[in-house]
Amino acid sequence: MLDGMIEAMTPPGRAPAVSRQAHGILHTAVLDFAHAGARPVEQDGWIVTADVRLDVAADNPEQIFVQSLAAHGPDFPDRIDGDFAVAMWQRTQKVLWLGRDFIGARPLAWTLRAGHWFAFASLPKGLHKAGLASPAPDALAHAIKLRQSFFRGSDSGFAEIAYLPAGHSLRFGVEDRAPWIHRAYRPDERDVGTWSGTQDAAASKLRTLLDEAVRRRMPANMPVACHLSGGLDSSAITALAAKAARQCGARVTALSMTTVKPIGPAQLDERPLIAALLKQYPDVDHRVVHDALHIPGQDEDSDWPGGVIGGHDDQMMALAANAGADRVLSGVGGDEGATYNGANLYAALFRNGDVKVLTRELRSRARTDGKSLRATLYNRLLKPLLAGSLLLSRGRSRSPMDGMSGILRFVKPALRREILDRSMPPILQRNSPSERVTAFADHHIPSRCTYFSIMAARHGLAVTFPMLDRKVVDFMLSLPLHQFVRDGYSRQPFRQAMLGIIPDEVRLAQVKVGLFDERFIGYAQLKEKLLVSLEMLRASIDGQATIFDLDAIAAGLHLLPDAAQLDDVLHLGRAALANDTPPWLPLMAVESLIAASRLSRIR
Numbered sequence: 001m002l003d004g005m006i007e008a009m010t011p012p013g014r015a016p017a018v019s020r021q022a023h024g025i026l027h028t029a030v031l032d033f034a035h036a037g038a039r040p041v042e043q044d045g046w047i048v049t050a051d052v053r054l055d056v057a058a059d060n061p062e063q064i065f066v067q068s069l070a071a072h073g074p075d076f077p078d079r080i081d082g083d084f085a086v087a088m089w090q091r092t093q094k095v096l097w098l099g100r101d102f103i104g105a106r107p108l109a110w111t112l113r114a115g116h117w118f119a120f121a122s123l124p125k126g127l128h129k130a131g132l133a134s135p136a137p138d139a140l141a142h143a144i145k146l147r148q149s150f151f152r153g154s155d156s157g158f159a160e161i162a163y164l165p166a167g168h169s170l171r172f173g174v175e176d177r178a179p180w181i182h183r184a185y186r187p188d189e190r191d192v193g194t195w196s197g198t199q200d201a202a203a204s205k206l207r208t209l210l211d212e213a214v215r216r217r218m219p220a221n222m223p224v225a226c227h228l229s230g231g232l233d234s235s236a237i238t239a240l241a242a243k244a245a246r247q248c249g250a251r252v253t254a255l256s257m258t259t260v261k262p263i264g265p266a267q268l269d270e271r272p273l274i275a276a277l278l279k280q281y282p283d284v285d286h287r288v289v290h291d292a293l294h295i296p297g298q299d300e301d302s303d304w305p306g307g308v309i310g311g312h313d314d315q316m317m318a319l320a321a322n323a324g325a326d327r328v329l330s331g332v333g334g335d336e337g338a339t340y341n342g343a344n345l346y347a348a349l350f351r352n353g354d355v356k357v358l359t360r361e362l363r364s365r366a367r368t369d370g371k372s373l374r375a376t377l378y379n380r381l382l383k384p385l386l387a388g389s390l391l392l393s394r395g396r397s398r399s400p401m402d403g404m405s406g407i408l409r410f411v412k413p414a415l416r417r418e419i420l421d422r423s424m425p426p427i428l429q430r431n432s433p434s435e436r437v438t439a440f441a442d443h444h445i446p447s448r449c450t451y452f453s454i455m456a457a458r459h460g461l462a463v464t465f466p467m468l469d470r471k472v473v474d475f476m477l478s479l480p481l482h483q484f485v486r487d488g489y490s491r492q493p494f495r496q497a498m499l500g501i502i503p504d505e506v507r508l509a510q511v512k513v514g515l516f517d518e519r520f521i522g523y524a525q526l527k528e529k530l531l532v533s534l535e536m537l538r539a540s541i542d543g544q545a546t547i548f549d550l551d552a553i554a555a556g557l558h559l560l561p562d563a564a565q566l567d568d569v570l571h572l573g574r575a576a577l578a579n580d581t582p583p584w585l586p587l588m589a590v591e592s593l594i595a596a597s598r599l600s601r602i603r
Contacts, residue, residue, distance in 0.1 A: 008129035033460035054082035074182035104166030104446030133160040150447035166446035192433035195478040203493035213469035225320035228254035230270030233331030321459040333468040342428035344384035368488030410592035556589025
């Protein structure tokens, strides 16, 4: 079985160094794609295997894990800063401990076949392709991912495989019938918003913390790759990496994904923002891939439903590997922390009684937006405060998150309640301490990190997330809400902190482009083929066996413009939709068709 796991975990074209060991009933293998000598290590009676990058340099990270477990018991993952997934076997007591870093930067999956084996691997395919678990899908988890883009907690998409949730530990002994799982990481809500310094001091500290976070993740004298979208988060990470690389003579490769042609209003196009950053850092190499349509039947990564082989993320990871990098720095997590982007901040200031700050910032925001103070008061304050009230009711909800008329319209009605109950709660709507903690402790970030780790693993790379550095996260949670607005701008104190680090065109940008229009045009051009795919799916599966409402999917696909209207589509984009149709609706019909096709193939 170990040979099967090794084969499953080795991507085509890769040849990792493999270290195998057997310690009684424990059998382990470490795949080292960097050929740096990684192997299981015996430490004080423990056998330790780890996928690890610690914030504090250590010649013997295995000793740190063992000592932390001895000192803190099941809370040990919360006492170690860095990216890690670790397994520790106590050979005399025959007890296994697993642990995962607080944000899930390194994945770790497990399965249990009662009376036969407990098995774990970095990736699910190490379990299901080796025959240790069934590849049968967890259909409801797929539906949740369709609705919210990512999995929640332990969900992997496979019925018999679970991820160890981020910031958790797991204990399993030979006499145990099931593993015991413990949440180690959970910030105290009472500590949220307690920092009392000035905005200038907050900006200064954040700049220092982010610079240190990037430097800790820079390889020694090796190339490094960074995601670069033109937004605040990725631009800052790329800039800070470029500054750090200059001091050691390393090269930075920036990886961008753009649409083939500029779309939408000029102020929404990210190309000028990317160009401005590269002009300021001309020593950064730049590689661009283009967005591509996701269509039924495409090859997908066997660990991640919807992870398209040859898609833009896969292409960017290949470019990073070809540049000689062993890791990619990503800006994931900024919205929830370093570049805090909570909704309805002005309404939250009103609820908190921060009237002086609110009055000042509404006037400043009116100037920044180029709107009247009256319009700003209505849009930024009154509408959020009255949201959901009869005063603003306009009939049926048009939100894709609505439980009936949203994305779940494509799922059979009998299953919607169960899917909603398993889904992630809304966050950062009222900006409460509970929401801010939940954003890191129990929401989409670990799944998003896992996705990038999976796509990187195909090319022998790791991904690391400076915006999710523990010190950065803890500091941002400590800031009160009034720190996040200044001079008519939200996403403070970050904007102030990046003064001189990123160009003002990027630092002060208020909006960024989406990919709706180009994808919408592409799917409109493929409308007839998509409808044929749906009918082929309908003919190939038992309608009772699928969780999807195929009639609802058909209705959504029919909302795409016809071939005769393509000139209008090319000219108007989403505005060519008939009857004021929400633009997400036909796009999510396509995604539902893809998900239904996927599940029909892996029953």
